[in-house]
Amino acid sequence: MSKLLITGSNGQLGQCLKQQLENTPNISCYFATKKDLDITNEQALGDFFGEHPFDYCINTAAYTNVEKAESEQKEAFLVNAEGAYHLAKECKKHNVVLLHLSTDYVFDGTKKTPYLEQDQTNPLNVYGASKLKGEQYIADTWNKHFIVRTSWLYSQHGHNFLNSMLKFAKQKKALTITTQQKGTPTNANDLAKVLVTIIKTENTRYGVYHFSNQGEGTWYDFATAIFKATKELDTVRLAKTEHYPTFAKRPPYSVLNCNKLKNTLDLTFTDWEESLKQIINSK
Ligand SMILES: NC(=O)c1ccc[n+]([C@@H]2O[C@H](COP(=O)([O-])OP(=O)(O)OC[C@H]3O[C@@H](n4cnc5c(N)ncnc54)[C@H](OP(=O)(O)O)[C@@H]3O)[C@@H](O)[C@H]2O)c1
DSSP states (O other): EEEEEESSSSSSHHHHHHHHHTTTEEEEEEEEEEEOTTOOOOOHHHHHHHSOOOOOOEEEOOOOOHHHHTTOHHHHHHHHIIIHHHHHHHHHHHOOEEEEEEEGSSSSSSOSOOTTTSSSSOOOSSSHHHHHHHHHHHHOOSSSEEEEEEEEEESSSSSOHHHHHHHHHHHOOOOOEEOEEOOOEEEHHHHHHHHHHHHHHHHHEEEEEOOOOOOOHHHHHHHHHHHHHTTTTTTTTEEEEEOOOOOSSSSSBOOOOOOOHHHHHOOOOEEEEEEEEHHHHTT
């Protein structure tokens, strides 16, 4: 029986993991919310790891508000960089394999083909910089890590693009969506499955990996696919814009090449539009 700690368990990915792990034998889970375990509190973290033995830790805890991070740099780095560092130190001390999540926003989006794990990083915003610092702390501290960079997460849980679009459509709001960025919408349930597979197969090919659903699109394409799947495309007031003002700069292209993880786990990954249809049909 493997013992697994999930941090930030009230978040979107944390909740998807909870659903995924409910039916997974041979893994006993401790779901720790921010209230249970604040990863920025080094003392509390040390005490917690001292009291509870784990084999694995999935760190889903993060400061994820990309816009707000521009004015809350200290807070973003505290969670995404320092928090990740404290966790890596505890994992090393107690020989716990650390699965950590990072982001496509570590890249600047100047590439024209999907990003590989070893491609040059160059974050354009505070959130991306804080996540990159977290990656670097982990890599420098503890070799038994999987850093999984992912992109444009959505699910049935929490605040995300899918739930916002569904809500706005219900309120009959006019929607103007940007075509400025290209990336890959990723179903957080698919990400949860991949993380659980790494644990179930006791994989030891540690390192940095990319995971997203397959294919690419803009946020406008994502919105269009949502309303196609809900059969509201003819009724919803959806328009595209090339200029959508935001505080945080975003990479114009941040598609991730996921072949390394596909080959390591011997899996195929679902196309983003297909996975979106599945989630909408199951709602
Ligand atoms: N969402 C995306 O589009 C996206 C894209 C690429 C990568 N990622 C990465 O994927 C991971 C999961 O994202 P998500 O969408 O599940 O994020 P989320 O829904 O924002 O969940 C993050 C969770 O972490 C908690 N948290 C914040 N500070 C904490 C602290 N100091 N100690 C413990 N918990 C803390 C949050 O609690 P509160 O809500 O109470 O603050 C929240 O429950 C993150 O590492 C994120 O950077 C996300």
